[in-house]
Amino acid sequence: MKKLLFALLVVGSPLWAADFQAGMAKIKITPPTPFWMSGYGGRTNQSIGVLQDLWARALALRDAKGHRIVIVTTDLIGLHPGVSDPVFARARKQFKLDRADLLLCCSHTHSGPVVGMNLNVMFDFSADEKRRVLDYSAQLTDNIVKAIGDALNDLSPAHLATGNGSVGFAINRRQRTDSGNIVLGVNPTGPVDHDVPVLKVTSPDGKLRAILFGYACHCTTISTKGKDPSDFYRIHGDYAGQAEEELEKRHPGAVAMFTILCGADQNPNPRGSLELAVEHGQALAAEVNRVLDTGLRAVRGPIRTACQIIQLDFAPHTRQTFEDEIKNSQDPKRPNKFLARRARMMLDAYDKGKPIRQTPYPVQAIRFGNDLSIIALGGEVVVDYQLRAKREFPGENLMAVGFANDVMCYIPTARVLGEGGYEAEFSMVYYGQPGPFAETVEEKVFRAIRSVMAKAGAR
Numbered sequence: 474m475k476k477l478l479f480a481l482l483v484v485g486s487p488l489w490a491a492d493f494q495a496g497m498a499k500i501k502i503t504p505p506t507p508f509w510m511s512g513y514g515g516r517t518n519q520s521i522g523v524l525q526d527l528w529a530r531a532l533a534l535r536d537a538k539g540h541r542i543v544i545v546t547t548d549l550i551g552l553h554p555g556v557s558d559p560v561f562a563r564a565r566k567q568f569k570l571d572r573a574d575l576l577l578c579c580s581h582t583h584s585g586p587v588v589g590m591n592l593n594v595m596f597d598f599s600a601d602e603k604r605r606v607l608d609y610s611a612q613l614t615d616n617i618v619k620a621i622g623d624a625l626n627d628l629s630p631a632h633l634a635t636g637n638g639s640v641g642f643a644i645n646r647r648q649r650t651d652s653g654n655i656v657l658g659v660n661p662t663g664p665v666d667h668d669v670p671v672l673k674v675t676s677p678d679g680k681l682r683a684i685l686f687g688y689a690c691h692c693t694t695i696s697t698k699g700k701d702p703s704d705f706y707r708i709h710g711d712y713a714g715q716a717e718e719e720l721e722k723r724h725p726g727a728v729a730m731f732t733i734l735c736g737a738d739q740n741p742n743p744r745g746s747l748e749l750a751v752e753h754g755q756a757l758a759a760e761v762n763r764v765l766d767t768g769l770r771a772v773r774g775p776i777r778t779a780c781q782i783i784q785l786d787f788a789p790h791t792r793q794t795f796e797d798e799i800k801n802s803q804d805p806k807r808p809n810k811f812l813a814r815r816a817r818m819m820l821d822a823y824d825k826g827k828p829i830r831q832t833p834y835p836v837q838a839i840r841f842g843n844d845l846s847i848i849a850l851g852g853e854v855v856v857d858y859q860l861r862a863k864r865e866f867p868g869e870n871l872m873a874v875g876f877a878n879d880v881m882c883y884i885p886t887a888r889v890l891g892e893g894g895y896e897a898e899f900s901m902v903y904y905g906q907p908g909p910f911a912e913t914v915e916e917k918v919f920r921a922i923r924s925v926m927a928k929a930g931a932r
């Protein structure tokens with residue numbers, strides 16, 4: 474009996490969690506000025522300055538058995554495979570990190586640089602501009618690999634703990650008009666998830682070393698309605714960058730890492746100015762600080778991971794689909810250069826005998842014993858996925874990261890696909906994808922989620 478009691482005490486003790494090692498790194502990834510900014514089709518010129526530096530931050534963790542993972546967050550719109558694929562390849566070669574053991578996240582700030590050829594239908598670059606974008610992406614790839622290496626070199630004993638907060642500024646943006654169409658607006662009765670999951674990393678003496686936190690909401694607070702409308706053309710991390718800055722100021726020496734969750738159909742409310750981005754960032758940082766000080770649960774190992782790349786099918790299309798689209802895009806009453814560009818890309822693919830019918834899609838799970846499970850989904854994932862994942866895994870402490878590893882387009886659920894609107898349809902034009910997904914998209918993603926969660930489950 475005494476022996477059993479002793480064993481229970483040891484297992485229940487926070488000291489058990491010091492079996493982790495943790496390392497951090499932080500590298501500046503602010504683009505040069507001027508630079509093309511990404512996220513809004515309406516910007517007419519390049520950046521004119523920097524309001525806030527952008528960062529890549531890395532957290533390396535190793536459990537008692539030596540299993541290592543690295544989580545990278547970036548103050549960027551999203552990672553194009555032109556960046557993430559070479560990062561995965563180099564991390565495997567240089568650091569022996571499996572794809573499943575590396576998670577690349579972003580904040581989805583709309584006040585950052587163009588990344589690779591992500592959203593390339595939005596732009597019509599000159600040869601020189603294209604070269605500068607690709608140069609920045611090459612530098613970004615180097616910086617992310619360096620951050621991963623630096624974090625792995627920084628490993629030292631650490632305690633992990635987790636908790637959950639909530640902030641209310643995210644609002645569903647799929648507004649139904651009187652005529653029944655879905656437009657980008659505000660939908661106070663639409664689905665939201667205001668949870669703020671927090672992972673706290675401390676050294677054995679209790680010093681805070683890293684905070685990983687997330688929120689399901691677009692980083693689209695800044696536009697032209699602030700005190701200085703030209704802020705729209707200045708580099709900034711939006712509310713997420715503000716929250717990271719506040720937390721790092723409050724906890725000198727610690728690294729504050731934000732990742733967007735499944736917030737593809739969520740906007741900050743109210744929005745429109747730098748001042749509001751600062752306000753939302755401060756609210757988020759204050760909530761994370763509150764969580765850090767109250768009721769955290771210890772996170773224990775082992776770390777288990779799994780990753781699957783599935784293929785998601787687009788709805789059927791023919792060459793005629795895009796020939797018609799070119800004609801429609803030239804309607805003198807409503808010319809649409811984006812539609813024309815996408816149609817030309819698709820006809821090119823037909824000409825090469827390789828029409829685009831599917832997209833590869835990464836689904837990853839990183840699980841810490843029975844204490845925390847990160848599900849990481851590629852693309853701009855709508856909040857339904859996060860809400861359904863919580864319903865499907867009711868006993869799990871879940872952090873459902875979206876926009877992870879590769880942002881190829883929006884990922885609607887069957888509901889969103891059925892309703893239509895920007896996330897289901899027109900966004901696919903900007904991403905250079907052939908059109909809406911087939912109806913199977915949600916079930917395919919959930920099959921993969923169940924599979925990686927099982928593979929990374931306790932044995």
Ligand SMILES: [Zn+2]
Nearest residue numbers: 581691737853
């Ligand atoms: Zn977006």
